[in-house]
Amino acid sequence: MSKSRWIPLESNPDVFNNWANVAGLVESQAHFEDIYGLDPELLGMVSKGVKAVTLLFPCSGVIAEKRKEEDEKIAAEGQLPIDPTIFWMKQTISNACGTMGLLHALINSDVTFAPEGPLAKFIEECQDKPPLERAKILEETSLFGQIHTSAATSGQTAVPEDLDTDLHFTCFVRAPDATARQTETQTYGWRVIELDGGRNGPIDRGECTNLLQDVAKYVKDHYIKESKSVNFSMMALCPGPARN
Secondary structure: OOOOEOOOOOOOHHHHHHHHHHHOEOOOOEEEEEEOOOOHHHHOOOOOOOOEEEEEEEOOHHHHHHHHHHHHHHHHHOOOOOOOOOOOOOOOOEOOHHHHHHHHHHHOOOOOEOOOOHHHHHHHHHOOOOHHHHHHHHHHOHHHHHHHHHHHOOOOOOOOOOOOOOEEEEEEEEEEOHHHHHOOOOOOOEEEEEEOOOOOOOEEEEEOOOHHHHHHHHHHHHOHHHOOOOOOEEEEEEEOOOOO
C-alpha cells in the first residue's frame, strides 16, 4: 500500500450512484441497488440483467487466512485462463477498495461513459498498462480522490475517526469462457470472475448461467459460511436509471 489513505466508502447505493455519475457514468445506462438477502425471494427483488455485484465483507479471521492460502495456491499451480478483455488493477491506496470495486464493476460492464469524463479518460490512460501502472495512474489522478472523498462523506453514517477497518470490497462480473475462446469454438459460455484489488489478479469462480444467482451462491458458501460476523453487504449494478 502507498502512504495515501482514503475514507472508507459506505456500502450504500446512493453513495455508489453518486460516485459513478460524478465520474462520468451516463445515468440512463445503469445504477446500483441493494441486494437485501440471498434467498430466491429476495434476489427476485433485484432488477433484471445484473451487470456486476459488489460485496463488502469482513477481511479477517478465517476469510483472511483462506484468501492468503488461495493466492499462494494460484501462484504455485495457476488457474483456468481469464478472458484477456477483463480489466483489473492492484489496490495501492489504503481504504480505496470501494473505488476499486466501482472501477472494476463499471469498466467491465457494457455501459456508456461521458466522453470527456474522468472514467473515460482513466480507461484511455490505462489502456495496455499493467495492473500496478494503472494503480499509479489512480494515485496520481487527484480528481478520483476528490470524488471518493465526496462520496465517502455523503453516506448515512458519520465518517469514523479511526480509519483502520477490516471491512473490504470485492466485485464479481461475468466474462467469456477463455478456454473455449482458446480452442476457437464457435460458441462459448460465461464465467464468474472475482475482481479484488487486494488479491494478485482476477480469479475464476466457475460457470456463469445467471450472474446474480451464481454470485449469491458463491458468497453464501465461501464468505458468509466462514464468518460469524454480520457485516456483509451486497449491491448489484443494474441496467437503466435508478429507481425513485
